[in-house]
Amino acid sequence: MTTDVLAPGTGASPPPFSTEGGRRPRTRRWLVAALVTAVVLLVGSVVGTITWTRGGAGTSTGTSWSGSYGGMMGGRVSTRVPALPGTTVRVSAVDMGAMMGGRSGMRLTVSRGSVPAGTVSLVLANLGFRTHELVVLPLASDQQVGERAVGSDGTVDETGSLGEASQTAGSGTGEGIQPGTAGWTTLDLPAGRYELICNLPGHYAAGMFAELTVS
Numbered sequence: 001m002t003t004d005v006l007a008p009g010t011g012a013s014p015p016p017f018s019t020e021g022g023r024r025p026r027t028r029r030w031l032v033a034a035l036v037t038a039v040v041l042l043v044g045s046v047v048g049t050i051t052w053t054r055g056g057a058g059t060s061t062g063t064s065w066s067g068s069y070g071g072m073m074g075g076r077v078s079t080r081v082p083a084l085p086g087t088t089v090r091v092s093a094v095d096m097g098a099m100m101g102g103r104s105g106m107r108l109t110v111s112r113g114s115v116p117a118g119t120v121s122l123v124l125a126n127l128g129f130r131t132h133e134l135v136v137l138p139l140a141s142d143q144q145v146g147e148r149a150v151g152s153d154g155t156v157d158e159t160g161s162l163g164e165a166s167q168t169a170g171s172g173t174g175e176g177i178q179p180g181t182a183g184w185t186t187l188d189l190p191a192g193r194y195e196l197i198c199n200l201p202g203h204y205a206a207g208m209f210a211e212l213t214v215s
C-alpha cells in the first residue's frame with residue numbers, strides 16, 4: 001500500500017465512476033476499503049488464523065508457522081515443526097486467556113475435516129494463553145462431538161484414545177503444549193469418525209473439540 005492513500009489531506013474525490021481515468025484510483029480505494037474491513041474483521045474475530053510457510057521447496061527443514069488470535073491479542077507459534085509423515089492435519093487451539101471469564105472462547109479448529117485412512121500427522125498449534133493438548137478419540141456412529149460426559153474433575157473419559165499430542169515442541173505424550181508452541185503426533189488411523197479434544201480440566205466443556213473424518 002502506498003502511503004499517500006492514508007496520508008491526511010489527500011482526500012481528493014475519485015473521478016466519476018464512468019470515466020476511464022477513474023478506474024485505477026477507484027480500484028485502489030476499494031482495495032484499501034477491503035483491507036480495512038479485513039483488519040476490522042480480524043480484530044473482532046474469535047477465530048485464530050494461521051499462516052504456514054514451508055521451510056524451502058524440496059528441503060526437509062520442516063515447517064515453521066505463525067498465527068494470531070483475535071488480531072491485537074496476539075498469539076504466535078514459534079515452534080519449528082519437522083517434516084511429518086502421512087497426511088498432516090493442522091489443529092489450532094485458541095482461548096481468551098483471563099478475559100471474558102477465562103473459559104469462554106476456547107476452541108480447537110482443524111485445517112481439514114477429512115483425511116484418507118492411513119498415516120496421519122496431527123500438529124497442535126497453541127495460539128492461546130493457556131496450556132492445551134490434543135487427544136484423538138473415536139466417535140460412535142450415533143455420537144456427535146461435544147457430547148461426552150464431563151466428570152467432576154472437568155475431564156472426559158479417554159478410553160479408546162488412539163493417541164495424543166501433549167508435548168511442547170515435541171512428539172507424543174508430555175505435560176501439555178505451552179502457549180506459543182506446537183506439539184505433534186503421527187498415528188495410523190483407520191476409516192471412521194474421530195473427535196479431537198483438549199482434555200485438560202474444563203477445556204472440553206468450554207468447547208475444545210473438533211471432528212475429523214477418516215475415509
Ligand SMILES: [Cu+2]
Pocket residue numbers: 093131132133198199200203208
Ligand atoms: Cu485446552
